[in-house]
Amino acid sequence: MEKEKVTLPKFDTEKYLKEGDAIYAQRAEVEKVADKISKDGYSNIFLLGIGGTWAEFAPIKYAIEKYSDVDVYLVNAAELNVLKHRKLTKDSIVITASASGDTKEIVEAVKWIVADGIQVMAFTKSTGPLGQVAQTVIEANVTTGMCEYSYLLFNLLALRLLYNRGDFPDYELFADQMKGIFKNLVDIREQFDPKAEEIAKKYYSEPYNIWVGSGALWGETYLFSMCILEEMQWVRTKSVTSPEFFHGTLELVEKDVPVFLVKGEDECRALDTRVETFCKKITDNLIVFDTAEYALDGIDDKFRALVSPLIATSLLTERLAAHYETYTKHNLNYRRYYRQFEY
Amino acid sequence: MEKEKVTLPKFDTEKYLKEGDAIYAQRAEVEKVADKISKDGYSNIFLLGIGGTWAEFAPIKYAIEKYSDVDVYLVNAAELNVLKHRKLTKDSIVITASASGDTKEIVEAVKWIVADGIQVMAFTKSTGPLGQVAQTVIEANVTTGMCEYSYLLFNLLALRLLYNRGDFPDYELFADQMKGIFKNLVDIREQFDPKAEEIAKKYYSEPYNIWVGSGALWGETYLFSMCILEEMQWVRTKSVTSPEFFHGTLELVEKDVPVFLVKGEDECRALDTRVETFCKKITDNLIVFDTAEYALDGIDDKFRALVSPLIATSLLTERLAAHYETYTKHNLNYRRYYRQFEY
Structure with missing residues (x-):
């Protein structure tokens, strides 16, 4: 079929x-x-x-x-x-x-x-x-x-x-396999999209959002919370790495506080899991984006950590951002300050 | 007298x-x-x-x-x-x-x-x-x-x-002059204390607080927002460096949003000033802690950048924290999660 x-x-x-x-x-x-x-x-x-x-x-x-x-x-x-x-x-x-x-x-x-x-x-x-x-x-x-x-x-x-x-x-093998990466990322988008809509619908107006990530995915975690949520959506966030989370930010987790965990596939995954285990006990609003959930056709497992930022950005900066915009009705391209005047 | x-x-x-x-x-x-x-x-x-x-x-x-x-x-x-x-x-x-x-x-x-x-x-x-x-x-x-x-x-x-x-x-000179540092830091505490009380009184219950610092003071800025406000006071913060502030966080500044700027005395001071200039235009709640305001008896100017974290911590982690505690009535030593159980 x-x-x-x-x-x-x-x-x-x-x-x-x-x-x-x-x-x-x-x-x-x-x-x-x-x-x-x-x-x-x-x-x-x-x-x-x-x-x-x-x-x-x-x-x-x-x-x-x-x-x-x-x-x-x-x-x-x-x-x-x-x-x-x-x-x-x-x-x-x-x-x-x-x-x-x-x-x-x-x-x-x-x-x-x-x-x-x-x-x-x-x-x-x-x-x-x-x-x-x-x-x-x-x-x-x-x-x-x-x-x-x-x-x-x-x-x-x-x-x-x-x-x-x-x-x-492994460079030649890696580069050869990257030929199929974008088709994979379309499939991943399609698989994730209903979930993206659901998350955006539920959380778009939250007054405070904790974003956690680590290792190869820390950059994308920070990017989404800063470039997309803060700059493009004017949504208040606190982003923190999984290892640092347990020194400070953990005390702010409560039953109704949303924690968004970007779970990766590298050496730091154990640190993400620790955050997940803790948050499950405390909040009803833990949202986990686990790049390991998504199959990558034609790409070797040993390259998954390298590819994980591409998966994460397809989920977040692409699909989740699009749905946030729909619900906040805040144009992703509109800025009130950035590049609008001299400062 | x-x-x-x-x-x-x-x-x-x-x-x-x-x-x-x-x-x-x-x-x-x-x-x-x-x-x-x-x-x-x-x-x-x-x-x-x-x-x-x-x-x-x-x-x-x-x-x-x-x-x-x-x-x-x-x-x-x-x-x-x-x-x-x-x-x-x-x-x-x-x-x-x-x-x-x-x-x-x-x-x-x-x-x-x-x-x-x-x-x-x-x-x-x-x-x-x-x-x-x-x-x-x-x-x-x-x-x-x-x-x-x-x-x-x-x-x-x-x-x-x-x-x-x-x-x-300059090590010997620096180390010799440090003999008088704690007396200086008492004087600085005394000078700052009424201001600390005023700031704590006005802002202790704010739902969202932006903390900005740079260079030699970034560590202390982050420490205060994370260790004191988050972990010890359960106050929601977003901390960001002065250079990064202009990519993301700036869009969240509004007339009533408090921005706390820890202004330093090193090469990054110009970046702090840029944040200050911008925020003055946007928010009525810009609070600047400028370590340069405080005299240091018996300590050469060339050592001020090295000493600035000690000044900043006297102001923030010491005096401001004490007054926050008074107003929030939240014991600085009480944790609900940190070190309270296995995670």
């Missing part, structure tokens, strides 16, 4: 898969850039972001530290602009990103970094302010599934760098 | 100064430990904490990175227990702390770290579970001003290590 065609509200499946193919087709371009960086040599890696980009780079830092001894620093651009960093030298490679191309703090940072003779590789528009300054640019012309595409491109770049160091011999 | 004697509620000035003298008298012991660590040699420094101790080590990481090229890692004990860390080797020196001596995640970590043949230096009770495992222990028998004493001891140890590397030639 053929699977029934599901229509996802506010989502153009066809366009998403088409853009996904285009992103995957950039694999050779990303590898060429990585190979050039490897050939030129580098002493350490700086992942430069702020807000959403910082969060998207967090699992890349996790992956690099998992597989390699190379020094990697995840830095906030505004902080770097004032504090500088002793380990950032002419031998460093800086990897950054800006979809808009004009993230103020990142553009400011990259200007002085490039002036200091340090190589910067940016995922951004070649014609934007960041693209004009960085020495190397990879441009993705997409309008759907932004975070997933970013995660894939960042992973391909970082893991290819590790492969070139002998730290991730 | 002699200054009028001020009585601070819930604070025993005499005892605090006496304990402060005892802490300062440990300077020679701390230096001896530091000199031994330096003599034995180490390749990098791990600051190991969780919750409050993680937060107290944050300004120490700031200080080390400010003055030295030595690699320093600030790690969460529960996370380290599952993720491990490739840079943690037999050549590392681990610095940790636990006032209770039995912080579960830290004791667990130190057990396997010591078993791996790595040196651990712990600020804790020599008779407690942590003190029994760590190879080197510095014990402080105090009951008042805990955070200030910790900050001083941590600073003395870290800066002495840097001095021994040639990275902080």
